[in-house]
Amino acid sequence: MSTLSDPNFVNPLSLRSRRILVTGAASGIGRITCALLSRLEARVAAVDLDQTGLESLELPGEGHARRCLDLENVDAIPAWMAELALEGGPLSGLVHAAGASCVQPLRLLTPALYRKVLLLNTEAALALARGFQKKAVRDPQGGSIVLISSVMATAGASGAAAYSLSKSALHGLARALAVELAPDRIRVNCVAPGFVRTPMFDRMAALWDPAQLSRVEAAHPLGLGTAADVANSIAFLLADTARWITGSVLTVDGGYTAQ
Amino acid sequence: MNANLVTLITGASSGAGRQIAVSLSRSRRLVLHGRDAGRLIETRELCERPAEHLLWNLDLRQGERIEVSLTQFIEDHGLAVEGFVHCAGALKVQPLRLVERGWAHEIMEVNVMSALEIVRLLVRRKLNDRHLRGVVLVSSTASQFGARGFSVYCASKGALDAFMRAAAVELAPDIRVNSVLPGALRTAMTESMLDDDALKTRMEAQYPLGIGEPGDIAAAVEFLLSDKARWITGQQLVVDGGRTVNLTA
Numbered sequence: 001m002s003t004l005s006d007p008n009f010v011n012p013l014s015l016r017s018r019r020i021l022v023t024g025a026a027s028g029i030g031r032i033t034c035a036l037l038s039r040l041e042a043r044v045a046a047v048d049l050d051q052t053g054l055e056s057l058e059l060p061g062e063g064h065a066r067r068c069l070d071l072e073n074v075d076a077i078p079a080w081m082a083e084l085a086l087e088g089g090p091l092s093g094l095v096h097a098a099g100a101s102c103v104q105p106l107r108l109l110t111p112a113l114y115r116k117v118l119l120l121n122t123e124a125a126l127a128l129a130r131g132f133q134k135k136a137v138r139d140p141q142g143g144s145i146v147l148i149s150s151v152m153a154t155a156g157a158s159g160a161a162a163y164s165l166s167k168s169a170l171h172g173l174a175r176a177l178a179v180e181l182a183p184d185r186i187r188v189n190c191v192a193p194g195f196v197r198t199p200m201f202d203r204m205a206a207l208w209d210p211a212q213l214s215r216v217e218a219a220h221p222l223g224l225g226t227a228a229d230v231a232n233s234i235a236f237l238l239a240d241t242a243r244w245i246t247g248s249v250l251t252v253d254g255g256y257t258a259q
Numbered sequence: 260m261n262a263n264l265v266t267l268i269t270g271a272s273s274g275a276g277r278q279i280a281v282s283l284s285r286s287r288r289l290v291l292h293g294r295d296a297g298r299l300i301e302t303r304e305l306c307e308r309p310a311e312h313l314l315w316n317l318d319l320r321q322g323e324r325i326e327v328s329l330t331q332f333i334e335d336h337g338l339a340v341e342g343f344v345h346c347a348g349a350l351k352v353q354p355l356r357l358v359e360r361g362w363a364h365e366i367m368e369v370n371v372m373s374a375l376e377i378v379r380l381l382v383r384r385k386l387n388d389r390h391l392r393g394v395v396l397v398s399s400t401a402s403q404f405g406a407r408g409f410s411v412y413c414a415s416k417g418a419l420d421a422f423m424r425a426a427a428v429e430l431a432p433d434i435r436v437n438s439v440l441p442g443a444l445r446t447a448m449t450e451s452m453l454d455d456d457a458l459k460t461r462m463e464a465q466y467p468l469g470i471g472e473p474g475d476i477a478a479a480v481e482f483l484l485s486d487k488a489r490w491i492t493g494q495q496l497v498v499d500g501g502r503t504v505n506l507t508a
């Protein structure tokens with residue numbers, strides 16, 4: 001029954017020769033996404049603050065780029081995106097996987113702390129979209145923007161005020177831009193992961209006691225997820241499989257928000 | 260691979276259901292369900308390896324017949340149903356004051372109760388062991404938003420999505436259950452609507468990416484049914500060209 005032996009079969013998720021910018025590329029969801037996209041024959045432009053992590057990223061195929069950049073410098077984003085496009089060709093896709101976690105009770109949540117979270121998670125996303133829309137940056141055939149939000153955009157938890165705020169704003173951003181950028185054939189969607197085993201998760205889980213960890217696990221009917229589970233959905237939204245999907249949130253959470 | 264492993268698609272005789280059948284036939288053996296036997300055969304001819312796929316002919320408005328009919332069908336063919344796509348749907352647009360219990364009940368039977376009945380049968384150990392792995396229900400953006408004359412349809416799709424979430428939680432971790440929420444597609448059902456130029460212009464203005472094609476829904480169904488979605492359950496995937504996020508039209 002396999003179609004793989006069929007010479008005419010085209011992988012519907014194929015991203016052949018499309019150029020896709022991934023932020024947060026050195027670790028977690030961003031890192032696994034870069035690996036998957038390169039296997040789908042995309043040319044990846046990997047951006048992260050972590051130079052060592054970027055260098056160790058394994059990207060099969062040609063035409064990839066790695067840039068060590070600080071996304072907290074939001075004002076500079078559109079300029080380096082234009083440079084990137086000039087050097088390696090226009091972008092067909094953008095994945096904003098960079099993000100800061102923040103678990104702080106409200107009384108300890110200082111403006112400096114929550115502004116830092118908003119800057120990286122939300123404002124950088126907006127600046128990346130601004131950069132992407134520029135005619136010199138995007139592929140005239142159209143594009144797909146995927147913003148990584150979180151189940152915390154729709155569910156609440158103690159100490160999650162700043163994180164929830166920053167991630168739910170991405171849902172609003174995606175909906176507004178979906179309508180505004182449709183005439184440019186740019187689709188904008190979110191992937192909202194539940195708790196996935198990544199370095200960020202491990203840092204957070206280190207603050208929990210074992211009972212709390214097993215409660216979190218039990219809250220996911222399919223168990224905890226992996227970064228690859230999220231990467232597969234990102235690829236689906238980038239590829240032509242999602243050509244009529246815009247303004248949507250694809251929740252990948254093992255059933256966390258269904259109950 | 261177990262040659263008796265099949266995926267059941269209801270409403271496969273036309274529109275999105277037919278396209279879902281064509282797409283899934285590239286990698287799966289199918290049971291094609293439909294009410295119209297002639298058009299069901301047409302769907303099978305459009306599929307890859309037509310001879311492999313089975314046809315199950317039943318009017319889902321007669322919900323009380325599903326149990327006997329499906330049980331017998333599975334037993335006669337010795338099938339193991341691993342996937343279920345519910346694409347059968349009925350729509351009647353009428354102002355609330357003109358709704359009649361009779362046809363309202365039929366729409367609930369086709370759109371919701373038959374899905375519940377089929378999933379209930381497919382999780383019976385005696386009938387289908389533990390073969391069922393994935394369920395995708397084709398709902399509608401009407402489960403989330405109201406429209407004039409759509410009271411029964413909206414109620415049926417809202418119930419379908421509520422059932423989807425409950426089943427997802429109850430049947431995890433062995434079976435994943437999700438829904439796809441399409442906006443208006445170009446199908447035989449809507450072709451006459453889209454012939455009306457004024458209506459077509461109005462609809463196109465509402466859809467930032469234009470009117471959709473059945474293939475757009477098929478791609479989403481195929482993804483949710485595949486292992487690539489192995490951690491997705493209890494979710495509604497909206498596939499509507501941006502219609503429901505568009506406040507400017």
